[in-house]
Amino acid sequence: MAGLVARDVSVTYAGVGRATEALSGLDLAVADGEPVALIGPSGCGKSTLLLLASGLLAPCAGDIAVGGEPVRGPRLSTALILQDFGLLPWKTVLHNAALGLEVRGVGRVERRERVAASLARVGLAEFADAYPGELSGGMRQRLALARALALDADLLLMDEPLSSLDALTREDLQDLLLELWRQRGHTSVLVTHSIEEAVFLGRRVIVLSPRPGRVTAVVDNPRMGETGYRETAEFYERCAELRRLLAAEGALGPDAGPARPGPAEEGAHPATACAPEASS
Amino acid sequence: MTGWRRKAVGYAGATVALLVIWQLGSLAVDSRALPGPVPALAAFAGSFATELWPHLVSSSWRVLAAMTLGTVLAVPLGLLVGRSPRADAVFAPLIFLVYPIPKVVFLPVLLVLLGLGDASKIVLITLIVFFQLLVTARDAARAIPPGSVLSVRSLGAGRADVFRHVVVPAALPDIFTALRIGTGTAVAVLFLSESIGGRLGLGYYIVDAWGRLAYDAMFAGILAMALLGVALYELLELAEGRLCRWTRVGR
Ligand SMILES: Nc1ncnc2c1ncn2[C@@H]1O[C@H](COP(=O)(O)OP(=O)(O)OP(=O)(O)O)[C@@H](O)[C@H]1O
Numbered sequence: 036m037a038g039l040v041a042r043d044v045s046v047t048y049a050g051v052g053r054a055t056e057a058l059s060g061l062d063l064a065v066a067d068g069e070p071v072a073l074i075g076p077s078g079c080g081k082s083t084l085l086l087l088a089s090g091l092l093a094p095c096a097g098d099i100a101v102g103g104e105p106v107r108g109p110r111l112s113t114a115l116i117l118q119d120f121g122l123l124p125w126k127t128v129l130h131n132a133a134l135g136l137e138v139r140g141v142g143r144v145e146r147r148e149r150v151a152a153s154l155a156r157v158g159l160a161e162f163a164d165a166y167p168g169e170l171s172g173g174m175r176q177r178l179a180l181a182r183a184l185a186l187d188a189d190l191l192l193m194d195e196p197l198s199s200l201d202a203l204t205r206e207d208l209q210d211l212l213l214e215l216w217r218q219r220g221h222t223s224v225l226v227t228h229s230i231e232e233a234v235f236l237g238r239r240v241i242v243l244s245p246r247p248g249r250v251t252a253v254v255d256n257p258r259m260g261e262t263g264y265r266e267t268a269e270f271y272e273r274c275a276e277l278r279r280l281l282a283a284e285g286a287l288g289p290d291a292g293p294a295r296p297g298p299a300e301e302g303a304h305p306a307t308a309c310a311p312e313a314s315s
Numbered sequence: 316m317t318g319w320r321r322k323a324v325g326y327a328g329a330t331v332a333l334l335v336i337w338q339l340g341s342l343a344v345d346s347r348a349l350p351g352p353v354p355a356l357a358a359f360a361g362s363f364a365t366e367l368w369p370h371l372v373s374s375s376w377r378v379l380a381a382m383t384l385g386t387v388l389a390v391p392l393g394l395l396v397g398r399s400p401r402a403d404a405v406f407a408p409l410i411f412l413v414y415p416i417p418k419v420v421f422l423p424v425l426l427v428l429l430g431l432g433d434a435s436k437i438v439l440i441t442l443i444v445f446f447q448l449l450v451t452a453r454d455a456a457r458a459i460p461p462g463s464v465l466s467v468r469s470l471g472a473g474r475a476d477v478f479r480h481v482v483v484p485a486a487l488p489d490i491f492t493a494l495r496i497g498t499g500t501a502v503a504v505l506f507l508s509e510s511i512g513g514r515l516g517l518g519y520y521i522v523d524a525w526g527r528l529a530y531d532a533m534f535a536g537i538l539a540m541a542l543l544g545v546a547l548y549e550l551l552e553l554a555e556g557r558l559c560r561w562t563r564v565g566r
């Protein structure tokens with residue numbers, strides 16, 4: 036059971052010189068086993084939302100729950116792929132992929148087995164002894180995916196995991212993500228800037244407003260996951276619909292809404308200028 | 316092993332170049348105080364097993380003990396202070412006040428308190444290495460990209476895991492740099508402290524030979540001290556190569 040529910044969630048970063056309201060009154064529900072895609076303008080709080088869902092950041096207001104339980108810290112069966120992949124340059128491919136299991140106290144033998152399987156799954160088996168600095172961009176993204184896979188998580192949070200790839204590699208990895216979801220049936224939240232990717236990998240596509248982020252539209256995409264969906268007319272239609280929605284939002288622009296002069300203090304919640312949790 | 320061969324050739328070339336410069340320098344200066352490499356090396360070879368050896372052993376032990384002690388004390392504290400705002404609030408002002416004070420001025424105090432033996436020298440060098448490494452480790456720990464920490468925490472890592480998997484390895488290259496720079500300072504301070512107090516150590520040997528106008532012996536001592544510095548540096552280089560393999564990626 037790993038459905039994700041966000042209720043009236045707001046986050047304001049204290050920042051160094053100025054406070055930034057990243058999310059404001061966001062509501063979202065993702066059913067157990069449902070794959071959704073999250074799309075929205077840059078800086079609208081998508082990464083912030085994933086940090087909340089993974090338990091690395093506490094909301095200033097509102098509630099986050101996974102599998103019916105309020106999120107209070109990192110949850111053992113949630114896997115998060117950060118926007119910069121979060122690989123450690125000083126660890127080899129094998130040790131990077133095994134890191135989650137190591138931290139969880141999984142024994143060496145089982146660790147080797149599970150990691151070998153997940154590296155093979157993403158086609159990195161022969162690079163086990165390389166360092167991340169020796170991998171191409173696409174290989175790094177696959178490594179981040181392998182690390183998440185090794186955890187055998189029921190909630191997979193991915194922050195633009197396929198950005199900066201050429202079109203072919205990208206479709207390759209999209210196919211891999213789809214296949215993995217079909218096999219494992221995990222709840223999946225994919226943040227992306229690509230309309231086609233959102234439609235290919237999201238049974239629902241959630242559109243966020245410019246900062247501070249709220250859900251402005253939801254595109255239902257029931258045929259997602261069918262073989263050959265990418266070539267159908269319906270796929271193009273969904274993409275066109277999504278493009279229209281995003282364009283309309285762009286036309287609205289960040290300044291067209293109610294004026295927000297001073298950040299933070301205007302919000303509905305009196306104590307919104309809260310800082311993210313202290314690091315380490 | 317072409318890397319090793321290239322390194323050996325490089326060292327041989329540099330040694331030859333240094334010997335040539337030394338020879339030319341001693342010819343140009345034409346003073347008994349700067350003997351050429353031939354008499355100096357002869358004196359070095361002649362006295363090494365008999366006179367020089369105990370002094371070299373004593374000096375090596377002092378500088379090794381002090382650098383180890385300084386590192387073991389400073390690195391954990393520096394990393395901790397760098398990662399914890401609360402600890403930093405307590406320690407940072409202290410560090411900033413004490414770091415710029417030249418610790419070497421405490422040599423007379425230490426000589427009075429701890430005597431002319433090993434202790435005063437080891438404590439002085441430890442003190443200097445300690446502060447250099449403390450400042451480096453703190454800065455390195457503060458400079459760690461938050462993404463690395465977040466990614467490990469998202470995997471369920473606690474504080475100890477973050478230190479083990481992120482903070483320590485991320486700071487290691489900076490710590491090695493500080494240590495290598497520190498060897499220069501450590502050997503210099505070793506020379507000073509040995510030349511002022513005691514009757515053992517290369518510093519004493521060099522100054523004693525100087526006083527006896529035994530310039531060839533003096534140069535044998537200088538050579539031994541130089542070798543000590545080079546050996547320390549190479550030792551660190553070796554350890555860094557072992558422990559920081561990933562820094563060679565892409566070179
Ligand atoms: N640690 C932080 N401190 C201060 N402000 C932050 C921090 N992290 C994010 N922000 C701000 O919060 C807002 C939302 O950031 P977030 O990273 O969630 O956006 P995003 O939707 O993921 O953007 P992108 O698509 O460009 O990745 C941005 O305006 C950003 O400036």
Ligand SMILES: [Mg+2]
Nearest residue numbers: 081082118194
């Ligand atoms: Mg982002």
